[in-house]
Amino acid sequence: MRASWQRMVAVGVCGGVLSCGGLTESAVAGGDPPTISQAFAGPRPGEAIGIALLNYERKPGVRLVAESPVFAAPVRLDNPAADTGGEGVKAPIPMSAKPGSYPLVVKAGSKVVARDTIDVKPPRRPSIEVEGGEGRPGTRVNLFFDDLFPGETGTSFTARSTAFASPVRLAYDKDSWNNTRTFKALDVPVRPSLRDGSYPVWVTDADGRQKARTRLDVRSARPGDDDYLGQARGPAFFVNEGYVFSARDKGFRTAAGRTVYVKWQDAHPDPGEEEHMTATSPAFRSPAKLEFDVIKGHELDDPIFWGPARIKPGLAPGTYPVTVVSHRGRVKKTSYLTVTQDPSRRDSPKGLPTAVWLGAGIGGIALGAVAAVLVVSRRRRSATLS
Numbered sequence: 001m002r003a004s005w006q007r008m009v010a011v012g013v014c015g016g017v018l019s020c021g022g023l024t025e026s027a028v029a030g031g032d033p034p035t036i037s038q039a040f041a042g043p044r045p046g047e048a049i050g051i052a053l054l055n056y057e058r059k060p061g062v063r064l065v066a067e068s069p070v071f072a073a074p075v076r077l078d079n080p081a082a083d084t085g086g087e088g089v090k091a092p093i094p095m096s097a098k099p100g101s102y103p104l105v106v107k108a109g110s111k112v113v114a115r116d117t118i119d120v121k122p123p124r125r126p127s128i129e130v131e132g133g134e135g136r137p138g139t140r141v142n143l144f145f146d147d148l149f150p151g152e153t154g155t156s157f158t159a160r161s162t163a164f165a166s167p168v169r170l171a172y173d174k175d176s177w178n179n180t181r182t183f184k185a186l187d188v189p190v191r192p193s194l195r196d197g198s199y200p201v202w203v204t205d206a207d208g209r210q211k212a213r214t215r216l217d218v219r220s221a222r223p224g225d226d227d228y229l230g231q232a233r234g235p236a237f238f239v240n241e242g243y244v245f246s247a248r249d250k251g252f253r254t255a256a257g258r259t260v261y262v263k264w265q266d267a268h269p270d271p272g273e274e275e276h277m278t279a280t281s282p283a284f285r286s287p288a289k290l291e292f293d294v295i296k297g298h299e300l301d302d303p304i305f306w307g308p309a310r311i312k313p314g315l316a317p318g319t320y321p322v323t324v325v326s327h328r329g330r331v332k333k334t335s336y337l338t339v340t341q342d343p344s345r346r347d348s349p350k351g352l353p354t355a356v357w358l359g360a361g362i363g364g365i366a367l368g369a370v371a372a373v374l375v376v377s378r379r380r381r382s383a384t385l386s
Contacts, residue, residue: 031055036066036106036116039087040178044121046095046148048178050088053077053106053114062109066091070102070118077106090177093120095150123149128159128203128212135217136227138192138272145170145203145212148181156206157183163190163199163216170203192272194218221270221327228330231267231302235279235324235335238263244293244306249335256315256342259308262288262322267302270327277305283320283339285310290324317341 032055039050051066058064064078075091099122106114126149131142143159159168170183202213221228236247238261247263254260262279274292288309323334
C-alpha cells in the first residue's frame with residue numbers, strides 16, 4: 001500500500017507521467033525520478049533540440065539513447081563528443097517532419113528510464129528581426145534573418161533600408177546550432193540624421209529577390225527619457241594616458257605645447273555618441289576626439305569617454321575654456337584649464353624663439369672678434385710707421 005500511495009502522489013504532483021518525464025523504480029524507492037530536459041523545445045521542421053537526462057546515474061557499459069518517431073535515427077546520450085555543454089545532446093528534427101506531438105523515450109540498454117513528448121511546430125516563412133538600440137537615431141542594431149523553410153537554399157543575403165547608410169551583408173550564423181538557416185549582422189549603425197518614423201527593412205537574396213520584410217521604428221529622445229539630457233559630468237583633465245581616475249575639472253594646469261587628456265562621463269549617453277564625441281577649445285590645435293572606453297566605463301559604473309588634446313605651441317599663458325556638446329546639442333558643459341608658458345620659449349627675451357637669440361648671440365661674438373682683429377691690426381701698423 002505504501003508503494004502504491006507514493007506512486008499516486010508522484011503522478012498527481014507531476015500532472016501526468018509524460019509531462020514529468022516518466023516514473024521509474026527510483027521514484028518508488030523515494031528518490032527523484034529521471035526526467036528529460038529539452039533545450040529549444042517546440043522546434044520547427046529542420047531545427048534541433050538539446051536532450052539531457054536529469055536525476056539519473058548512468059551505469060558503466062550501459063548504452064543510453066533517446067528515441068522518437070520524429071528522429072531520423074536514435075540519439076546517443078552517452079557520447080561525450082555530442083554534448084554541447086549545458087544544452088544537452090543535439091537531436092536534429094528532419095525538415096520533412098510534420099507538425100504535431102511525438103513521444104520521446106530515453107532507454108538505458110533496453111529499459112525505458114524516462115518519457116516525454118516533442119511538440120513540433122509548423123514551418124514559418126523566412127523572417128527578419130531587428131534587435132536593440134531602443135529605436136534611437138544614431139544607435140546600433142543587430143539583424144537576424146531566419147531562412148528555415150522547406151525549399152530555401154540560398155547562402156547570400158543582404159538587408160536594406162533607408163535607415164541604414166548602405167546595404168548590409170548578412171553572414172551565416174555559425175553559433176546557432178539549433179537553426180541551420182540563420183544569418184546575421186551585428187552593430188549596424190542607424191543613420192543619426194533620421195527623423196522619427198517607421199522605416200522598412202527588407203532582405204534580398206543574391207538575385208535581388210525579396211525574402212523577408214519588417215519595420216524599424218525610430219524615435220528620438222524626449223523630455224522625461226533618461227537619454228534626453230543624461231547625467232553628464234565633465235569635461236575633466238588628466239596628464240597620463242589612461243589614468244582617468246585622476247581627472248579633475250578644476251585647477252588643472254598645463255604648459256603650452258603639451259598634451260592633456262580630456263574625460264567625459266554620462267550615465268545615459270545619447271545613442272550613437274560613441275562615434276562623434278569631441279571636446280573643443282581655443283587652446284587646442286584641433287578638436288579632441290573622445291573615445292568610448294568600455295572597460296573604464298564598467299569600472300566607474302557610468303559610461304566614460306576620453307581622448308588626447310594637444311595644446312597649441314607658443315600659446316599665451318592664461319585660462320581657456322574647454323567645451324563638450326552632447327545629446328544632439330541639448331547638453332553643453334564647459335570647464336577651464338590654465339595654460340602656462342611654453343617651456344621651449346621660456347628663456348627667449350621679448351617672446352622671440354630661443355634659436356633666434358642664440359643666432360644673434362653667435363653673430364655678436366663673431367662681430368666682436370672681427371673688431372678685435374681690426375684693433376690689433378691697426379696697432380701693429382702704427383708701430384711699424386713710427
